[in-house]
């Protein structure tokens with residue numbers, strides 16, 4: 468089957484001369500339609516660079532990225548990105564952030580039926596994301612978790628084929644993250660969007676992903692790809708299962724082996740202590 472996203476022999480450099488950094492070295496990755504793939508790895512291994520390059524926000528050197536059968540040579544409506552910072556328009560309500568932000572520049576040309584369809588889709592997403600009670604509130608009136616729900620709803624507004632998420636829950640507290648994990652899995656189940664999700668948190672990567680792509684640093688590359696054997700229906704209790712802990716330890720060990728930097732180890736040890 469043709470993959471939704473095909474990355475082949477991808478190289479990405481930053482800077483020039485002595486400051487030149489090889490951020491991605493020969494990355495090959497196929498992602499199927501409707502798949503949920505997570506990227507983990509030590510700091511600086513190129514997770515965000517790979518995501519941004521698939522989004523079309525970064526130019527690359529050698530290699531190719533094909534999404535929906537078309538070469539990626541810039542951002543496109545088929546790919547939406549969600550960042551850790553919510554970047555909502557503070558002067559628009561929740562509903563208007565979701566309904567208008569994506570295509571503000573086209574508003575003058577929008578017909579009343581376009582506006583009606585957009586409004587219906589926005590209402591559906593507001594319901595799906597549990598935002599009905601704050602639909603007319605402004606971003607500053609919402610918690611971080613709520614703001615990120617708005618950002619995700621906004622990204623889904625134009626029915627992108629691919630949702631690229633760069634540590635979207637990194638700024639949220641542990642409890643809110645758990646709620647968001649179940650929410651994003653539910654959204655994925657209903658919308659069938661292909662999701663590529665970057666995280667530092669191995670537990671998050673396993674709980675969310677159907678496959679976990681483990682990356683290694685200096686130079687950034689894919690070390691291994693792990694199939695997550697826990698099926699589509701997941702519950703928070705899964706995190707307490709011995710099989711879950713074993714998989715987490717296996718991935719953490721792999722990251723530890725490929726990182727070789729003390730600060731990374733300290734961070735990994737912190738994560739390991741929670742198993």
Ligand SMILES: Nc1ncnc2c1ncn2[C@@H]1O[C@H](COP(=O)(O)OP(=O)(O)OP(=O)(O)O)[C@@H](O)[C@H]1O
Pocket residue numbers: 481482488489490508509510511512513514515516517667687
């Ligand atoms: N704009 C940039 N200019 C120069 N170098 C960059 C730039 N962005 C990233 N890099 C370098 O590219 C490499 C990969 O960075 P990237 O941010 O993709 O890694 P990451 O795995 O997402 O890291 P982290 O987990 O710390 O966010 C690193 O060596 C980083 O210093």
